[in-house]
Amino acid sequence: MKKQKVNVKLDTDFGGIVLRNTNNASKLLHPLWIRERTEGPADFDTINYQRLYDHSTLPADLKITQCEVTDCDRLDVEFNDGYQSNISLTKIQHEIGWRENPEDLPVPKPWKTGFKFSDHVKWSNLNDPLNLKAMLDDFLTYGFCIMRDTPTERDCLLQLASRFGYVRDTNWGKIFNVETKPDATDAAYKDVALAAHTDNPYRDPIPGIQFLHCLTNDVSGGLSTLVDGIAVADRLHDEEPEQARILEDVIVRYRYQGPSAILENFGPTIERDHIGIVRRIRLSSRVDFVPALDPKTLNLFYAGRRRLNELSNSPEFQISFPFRPGTLLMMDNYRLLHGRTAFDGKQGHRLLQGCYTDHDGVCSLYKLLANGRDLTSVARED
Ligand SMILES: [Fe+2]
Structure with a gap:
């Protein structure tokens, strides 16, 4: 412009x-x-x-x-x-809208397998505001960023993530550990594959950004997988518009029931904004409860959800990469689905730590940098 x-x-x-x-x-x-x-x-x-x-x-x-x-x-x-x-x-x-505003956030670009993503963003390079701005440009355009060579001390994720916003405290604490545990009931704590999903659709608000930080990984397999929710939702819309519309219209209940918290939230499986861009996917096959609608509507809903699930786990849309010690994945939990390939937990130890922040931290940092403010972290205001 x-x-x-x-x-x-x-x-x-x-x-x-x-x-x-x-x-x-x-x-x-x-x-x-x-x-x-x-x-x-x-x-x-x-x-x-x-x-x-x-x-x-x-x-x-x-x-x-x-x-x-x-x-x-x-x-x-x-x-x-x-x-x-x-x-x-x-x-x-x-x-x-007559002039481009440097503060305007990048327009999301859909991607699928074959997309050349960068997994070489070196943590120390982000001290340069130009590199930090370029990294945020990529994150806002594609929904994720893979950083390398971060420190690997236990719990240092708190400092790493706080560079991009305030870390969210939940009933799991500020940091959660992802590692195989004996007698685990949740699939995340076993060595099995994890299908593509979005995290915690039962929370209000749903976590905006998820960080996964690798401290130790002695196993082969266990690749991290990512899928662009915009790409799969748009494909479903092209293939089966009626099913896609039902997934946008039907409000689903999501529920978590644990020892210390009962969490519930409601929303459509696919959510678009006022100009039709997909802004949020809620797909988590163990915690969603669709209302008892008429059979015709539910037939469409179940068919659409099944197809969305297939697309989200298909090689056409899924990318994968290994976690090495020092790898830090930052992903938009509204837009992207994530998962994991299986690994053999008896081979060795695999420890990731995770936490959540919100979108406003990243958007604020982007706008500060767009205004030429030489900031490398989000500072608290008195
Ligand atoms: Fe997850």
Whole structure:
């Protein structure tokens, strides 16, 4: 999107502002919309960018009476209540979609087997903000990142993950250990293969980002597998649109019942956002309970869920890679499905540690870096 010259005019009847660009597109902006964005000293706090007033105190019949572009980016405005301030033309264009905003998050790109992913992101290289920004670009575009050569002390995952946000505490603690255990009841703690799934759809909120950190691995096999939920959901939509629609419409109950917690949450198997992009997959075959709907609807639901499961475990969509000591996988638990190939637990010890953070930590870090802030970690604010 190229930078365009913008012509600004007052709409005297409405009291708003008309912008026109070189493509002859025009936009009438409401006077209250402008007022809520003016950036004079009485408008916004300079530290946290919160408004210094409550917008319910603004006159309902507000109009702009004068406007003037004062230099290449500022627009001075005066309102019918006598208030004068100014606003950035660039910011207006960012907000109405006329100019690219460096803070805009990368658009997700679907991928499947054959996609050339990077598994060589060296942990120490992320001290350079340019490398960190490139790594976040990749994560937001493809939904995961594989980092190498991280420290391997037990529990250091807390420090590693906190570089990207605040680690979520749950009934399993902040960190959980994935290793074979005698008499394990959960498949994650055996050496069997794990089918593609998303984690913890029964939590509210569902964990946004999952980290898996390898400390020890003396076994062959046990490859980590990943699948792009956007790609498999879109394939199902192409093959069987009616089944895909049912998976988007039917609200499923997810439940975990353990010694210290009963957790339940509800949502569709496939969730799209307001512009139709798949934003979340809930697929976890041991914890989902569809409501007792009519048989015709359930026939479609069961067929769609079965096909989504097949696609998610098919060689056409699944990529795999080994965990070595120091490997750190960071994955979007809303978008990606993950699993594991089988291994022989008698061969040796395989210990991964895992934890969860939320999307806002990554998105915030991306925007800070896009604004040229030289940050390599998320700092707490007082
Ligand atoms: Fe998992």
